[in-house]
Amino acid sequence: MAEHKPINWAYPFPSKEPNSNPLQLMTHMANAKGGYYPTGENGLWHGGVHFDEGTAAFFDQSSVRCIADGEVIAYRIDERYPVSEFTDEIPRVKRAPFSTGFVLVKHSLQPPPLKNADDSITDGQTPPSLTLYSLYMHLLDWAGYQAQPDLPRPAFWETKRYTVNTRKDGLSVRAGPSKNTTKLSELCKGAEITIGETEGGFSKLISIISGTAQPALAADDEGQLPGYVSTSLLKPHSEPTEYDKVVVLQNGLPIKAGDLISHPGLYQNHDSAAQHMVHVELFSCDDVPAFIARSRAWASRLPDDQKTxxxxxxxxxxxxxxxxxxxxxxxxxxxxxxxxxxxxxxxxxxxxxxxxxxxxxxxxxxxxxxxxxxxxxxxxxxxxxxxxxxxxxxxxxxxxxxxxxxxSPWEWEGFQCIEETGAPVEKLAYAFNARGLLSTDEQHNYRAQISKADGGPIVTLARLYDIADTDKDGVLTSAEIQAALTRPWHAQVLGQLVAKYESEWFWNKGKWDELDPLLAEEPGKPNLVWEAEKQRIEKLSWWQELEAPHGASDGNAWHFHPTATVSAFLYSRRLIDVEQFIEEYSSQHEQFMANTPAFSQVSKGNLRTILELINEYYYANPEKANLFELAYMFATARHEAYYFPSGEFFSSNPEVGAIPYFNKYDPLLATTHEHRIRAIENGNTQEGDGYRYRGRGLVHLTWKNNYREAKEHFGIDFVSQPDKAAEPKHSVPIMIWGMKKGIFTGRKLSHYINSAGVDYVEARRIINGSDQQQLIAGYAIKFESILRKTSSAKESFDQ
Incomplete structure (x- = not known):
């Protein structure tokens, strides 16, 4: 596989509308109660977008999802939301909770590599790259998780305990990290335990927090229990490392697009009711204009099929x-x-x-x-x-x-970079003047500041595109920006602005104190609401705590519109339309095999994972994707990855037979000389290798030699950790690579599927008897019809 690995993208909240498109999603952001991009209601820069009660009708805001593959580098969770006290006019004290919880994820953005005529990667040419950060602000506090114990928790929190999550009976405790070792005891279903190091598919048992083991297990001198348990039958329960503090992860923890970040937290301004809200932001501290220039030059050499x-x-x-x-x-x-x-x-x-x-x-x-x-x-x-x-x-x-x-998205067509000019006081004075909030004296006193902001980059650009100044009065208001967001053509222009300025999460006391006179209700008298708001701004800040470990700058960063950026790249890399494929397959399910269970939600989830991983593979390896080859792969996976006991299709844990079947190809346990010789020839030389290197994955990877070859190709130690071959993120690449190279049959898939013809039956002859050959060929033909409707894969072989 190519060393270059593009990142996947996902929206932080999925649309509630099944047929929504990215331009509609942009216009839905106009319904937010505040927090628009690139400026807020007060005229100050606002680098993110808000998902709040105003957008809840359009997005599923039950949980926050990561927008791109990357690594979590920092987070903070409030044990309980802090509270600001505002005094209103009655006078009366209003206690307003506000979440300071956040997660910061680091990403690497890089175009695909250039290819030679033979589809090999061009040597000596590295695509330009950009380090991006996505921020998810105002997240649920720890008290909220405790009040909802069944609420899923982020995987990057520290896992402190596990629950035995078996379907029926308890969980066996084995003497060693294998099913073939002696059973020492059995943990009851629902028991809470702690575990140690993981070896293969098993983890070392450390202690039992609650529940029972029969027979009872005796701890050693260090207080640890003996034995190993199957990791896949444990449900992790994680907790934050600390509360009310920024937790900096020095090495970062991997996270995928669409993975759980957290859940929306509570936030209340001094002049509104409390609401669940999340601020999502995307920024870079790199030289973004230089990267875009290099990316555009690189894109000019990419093939036309990248122009999406x-x-x-x-x-x-x-x-x-x-x-x-x-x-x-x-x-x-x-x-x-x-x-x-x-x-x-x-x-x-x-x-x-x-x-x-x-x-x-x-x-x-x-x-x-x-x-x-x-x-x-x-x-x-x-x-x-x-x-x-x-x-x-x-x-x-x-x-x-x-x-x-x-x-190509890598051309950044329509994107424009603008840099901050002036100070916040100029923008606030301009915004107040635009809303008619300044007295005659104040207009006179702040005339210079208003004039500077009026010539600033955002106003000039807005007028250039006639985005917001609808009444042609020469004044730009937040209401006009919100109105512009309801129109796709204007929302897109605003979404293509990349603005550099000092982050609001960088605490700069002098910058905010400069606003005191403008916000004073009476000359020389402090505005108590503003003083409380400044305390809140300081508590929300986190930038300085990451500056040393992650090389952050002095707070200045280039900000991207999150939804617009995700849309550009999310919609540029799909070989297969995932949801449409699932819909088509669901409607044809009964045609695939008679008397089969219903196509369950579990099976749909399995299929969705496989489709997304196939898209990822072909984007990372921009080789020719042939419709007939894909149809045969799906047909084979449909046949070989059916988990009979549960009725799950495309399972990563299919029924593969009883242990005597595996022993058939064990060098010491095989009952015939022919089987023993075949086992040794394929690398199974030790007792237990028949079971250890049994068929796993969508298209069963079998024999130690094949596990070794997969290890050499992918750089993952499938030999010492063979269960990894069953994980979808590995089994999908193994399926595509193995079929194309001929790992499973000794002949490449192109031997049976090429310009001379398509022969699904012969492709299965070495594996199955005639009945199974015909069955799988029938599957392949049905998958052909689905792919024609849902995929951009080609039918010809001379592309």
Whole structure:
């Protein structure tokens, strides 16, 4: 596999709308009660976005998910939310809780490698890279977890105890780290224990916190119990290392896109009710403009299939209104009358792929008089565009060469970098003036500050795109920014701003004290609400505590819009549309095998994991993905990874037979000379190797020699830790690599699937008898039909 490994992306909160698209998600952010990007209601910079009660109707905000693969480098959890005391006009003291809990994740962003004509990676050329940080702020306190004991906990917390999580009976305690060793005792289901080092699929038993063991186990002189237990049958219970302090993880703990970060915490401002809210932020301390320049240069050398963004230009294209009867047999024509598009917009390919079949048409013009054949794609797009007057328009868009263009996300098309100019007092004075909150004297006193902010980069850029100043009064207000976010073309422009300024999480007392006169209710008299707010800002800060261990700067960073950035990269790398594939497979499930259990949620989850890992593999290894090869892989996995006792499909723990079957190929336990010789020839030379190197994974990796070869290829010690081959993150790459190389049958998959023909039956002959060959071939044909609807994999072999 290539050393370069791109990161996966996910939204922090999934959409509640099954057919939502990234541009809709951007407009939903306008419903937040506050916390817009790139500025807040007070006119000051705001580097993140808020998910609060206003966005809850559109997003599943039950838990916070990591937006990209990376490593957790720091976190803080409140034991109980701190409380600010504000005195209002009655006077009355308002106690306002506010979560300071956060998680900080470090990521590495890097384009895919360049490829030679033979698909090998070009030597000596390293893609540019950027270190990114994602921040998740205002998270649930420890009291909240204690009040909800069944609430899932983040994996990066320290695991302090485990519960025996067997389905029926208890959990065996073995003398050694293997099922083949003597059984010492049995822990009851639900027993709480602590464990030590893990060896293979077993962990050393240390102590029993609650529950029983029959027979009882005696501790040694150091207080540790004897024996080992199966790790997979334990449910971990984790807790934070400390409370109310920043926990800095020197080495970082790996985390995947979509993994649990935490749950929304409680936050209350002085002038509003308490609400559950999360602030999500994405920033970098690197030289972002330099990285973008290098990334654009690199993208110019990437293949066309990396260009997953369609750009539509203001004044160049038109939308042709839909009428009854329009379809593949009666398509729209470019010569038809339409409305001129009055805005620029970049559309992810997956938005187009996700349109209903009735909303996408391809029209092919046959060759004529020496002119080659041509194909035009038509997309029916509703709710995305406006005409030159700003009025929304719907209809059919033709993708035309020279009129529309294709781009890679690594081109950062439309993104612009801007740097802070001036001080917070200038922006606040400008915002107050725009809202009519300054007296005549204050307008005069702060005239210079207002004038500076009026010429600042965000205002200038906003006017350039006519984003927000809708009433043309020369003043930019937060209400106008919120209104702009409801329109896809304006929301996208705002989402493409990358702004550099001092982070709000960097405590700078002088910066905030400078605002005191402007916020004073009376000259020379402190504003008590503002004084309490400054105390809150200081308590929320954390930047300085990470500066030394992680080389953070003096608080200045480049900020990206989280949702816009995730959308650009999340929608650029999917070979298979995961949810559409699952939907198609579910609808055809009964056709795959008669008298099988229903397609359960467990099986759906297994299939979803496999699909996502296949997407990851082919993105990391941009080789030609052939539809027929994928169909055969799915058919094989469907057959070999069926866990009969539970009825789980695509299981990583399939039923593989009783121990006598494994002994069949054990050098000492085999009953025939032929089996003993075959075992030795394949590397099984020690007693127990038959069971130790049994078939695991989606396409059973078997024999010690094959485990050794997988170790050499992937750099993971499958020989000493063979159970790792059953983990989906390893079994999916093993399946693809093994089939393409011929590990399982001695012949590469391309021997049976190539330009000369597709022979699923012969591909199985060395493995199964005729009945099974026909069964799996039938599966493959059904998977072909699903992949044609849900995948960009090619059918031809000469790409």
């Amino acid at each position: 963004l369609l750009k539509v230009y203001k004044g160049a294209s038109k939308l042709i209104a839909h009428r009854e009867g329009i379809g593949a047999e009666n398509p729209r024509k470019i010569s038809n009358e339409g409305s001129q598009i009055g805005v620029d917009l970049i559309i992810p390919q997956t938005l187009l792929d996700g349109l209903p079949a009735s909303h996408k048409i391809q029209v092919t013009v046959p060759p004529e008089s020496g002119t080659p054949a041509s194909t035009t794609s038509w997309w029916r797009l509703d709710g995305l565009f406006a005409d030159e007057n700003g009025s929304p328009i719907d209809g059919w868009l033709a993708e035309q060469e020279l009129i529309t263009t294709r781009h």
